[in-house]
Amino acid sequence: MPYVKVAICGAAGGIGQPLSLLMKTNPLVTELALFDIVNTPGVAADLSHINTPAKVTGYKGNDELAQALAGSYMVIIPAGVPRKPGMTRDDLFNINAGIVKSLAVGIATHCPKALICIISNPVNSTVPIVAEVLKQHNVFDPRKLFGVTTLDIVRANTFISGAKNVSVQGTEVPVIGGHSGVTIVPILSATPSYSEEEVKALTQRIQYGGDEVVKAKDGAGSATLSMAFAGARFANSLLDATVAKKSGVKECTFVKSDVVPGVEYFSSVVEFGPEGVHKIFPIPSLNAYEKTLFDACIPELKTNIQKGIDFVKNA
Ligand SMILES: NC(=O)C1=CN([C@@H]2O[C@H](COP(=O)(O)OP(=O)(O)OC[C@H]3O[C@@H](n4cnc5c(N)ncnc54)[C@H](O)[C@@H]3O)[C@@H](O)[C@H]2O)C=CC1
Numbered sequence: 001m002p003y004v005k006v007a008i009c010g011a012a013g014g015i016g017q018p019l020s021l022l023m024k025t026n027p028l029v030t031e032l033a034l035f036d037i038v039n040t041p042g043v044a045a046d047l048s049h050i051n052t053p054a055k056v057t058g059y060k061g062n063d064e065l066a067q068a069l070a071g072s073y074m075v076i077i078p079a080g081v082p083r084k085p086g087m088t089r090d091d092l093f094n095i096n097a098g099i100v101k102s103l104a105v106g107i108a109t110h111c112p113k114a115l116i117c118i119i120s121n122p123v124n125s126t127v128p129i130v131a132e133v134l135k136q137h138n139v140f141d142p143r144k145l146f147g148v149t150t151l152d153i154v155r156a157n158t159f160i161s162g163a164k165n166v167s168v169q170g171t172e173v174p175v176i177g178g179h180s181g182v183t184i185v186p187i188l189s190a191t192p193s194y195s196e197e198e199v200k201a202l203t204q205r206i207q208y209g210g211d212e213v214v215k216a217k218d219g220a221g222s223a224t225l226s227m228a229f230a231g232a233r234f235a236n237s238l239l240d241a242t243v244a245k246k247s248g249v250k251e252c253t254f255v256k257s258d259v260v261p262g263v264e265y266f267s268s269v270v271e272f273g274p275e276g277v278h279k280i281f282p283i284p285s286l287n288a289y290e291k292t293l294f295d296a297c298i299p300e301l302k303t304n305i306q307k308g309i310d311f312v313k314n315a
């Protein structure tokens, strides 16, 4: 087995801590490097007592970013501020764009071949930011950059199976587009028949599931535990395909894509191979309602993507 170092940037945060815990349980991970601007020594010491193979190392502050990233096989980024009630994900852009950009410069410099999983919002813009930084350093490999939208699929599976009281284990709903509001397009026609009203209510709940958690947390942040679960599911799928060489591993994820002409990044079902993205599946056939969702998604998604690109190009 190769030496597999997984770095988590933002590892001391609400997502970072439970995500680090879940990644510590993956036996394919040789080293888990925890980076944050605060509190990583404590988180690393705590996790290091767990009797699984991954060696845990902690790095605090930008002076230690190089060491945290050096030689990483995979970098997962949940660094940045979360929403408070009344905010959109795009409202996070002003703070998180700069954080993600500086981490991307670190990756381009210290582990340019790493698989990169972006959790920080707004994902529709932070993924293009990372791509532009990597392009500036001549190290962009579109097979290795992923926006993590898995929480939308996790929510869709939960809400859909809950509505009909069917087994959640066997439910797998594709969710395409991006990761905010109307850019989230659940493909519910792929699941057993629901009435028109049910489909509309479920679609709305999946699109605004994040707001449900932001409201319930009442100023204390957004989804962290369900996101850690979703992030670990995504990272583990990618490690299964790239390290364990499992074939046929698929996840919906926001990647550089030709699936929708004129939209540079798009989430649809992606099959992973040894280098990351192996095959991007086209959009499944949409019914009339899904077409209206798709039409609403595209202009907003394009605006979000362009905002990320411009942030780097016009800096
Ligand atoms: N993709 C998705 O589906 C989801 C994305 N998110 C996003 O994930 C991000 C993190 O959310 P939480 O963990 O709840 O926030 P949090 O505030 O609890 O944790 C963020 C962590 O990032 C750290 N950080 C800030 N600047 C940093 C830098 N330059 N380098 C390294 N670490 C840095 C902070 O010190 C903090 O520990 C937010 O942007 C949130 O919107 C949240 C849920 C779902």
Ligand SMILES: O=C([O-])CC(=O)C(=O)O
Pocket (backbone or CB within 6 Å): 082, 083, 089, 121, 151, 209, 210, 211, 213, 214, 222, 223
């Ligand atoms: O809603 C938020 O701000 C966090 C997020 O992306 C989600 O929970 O889907």
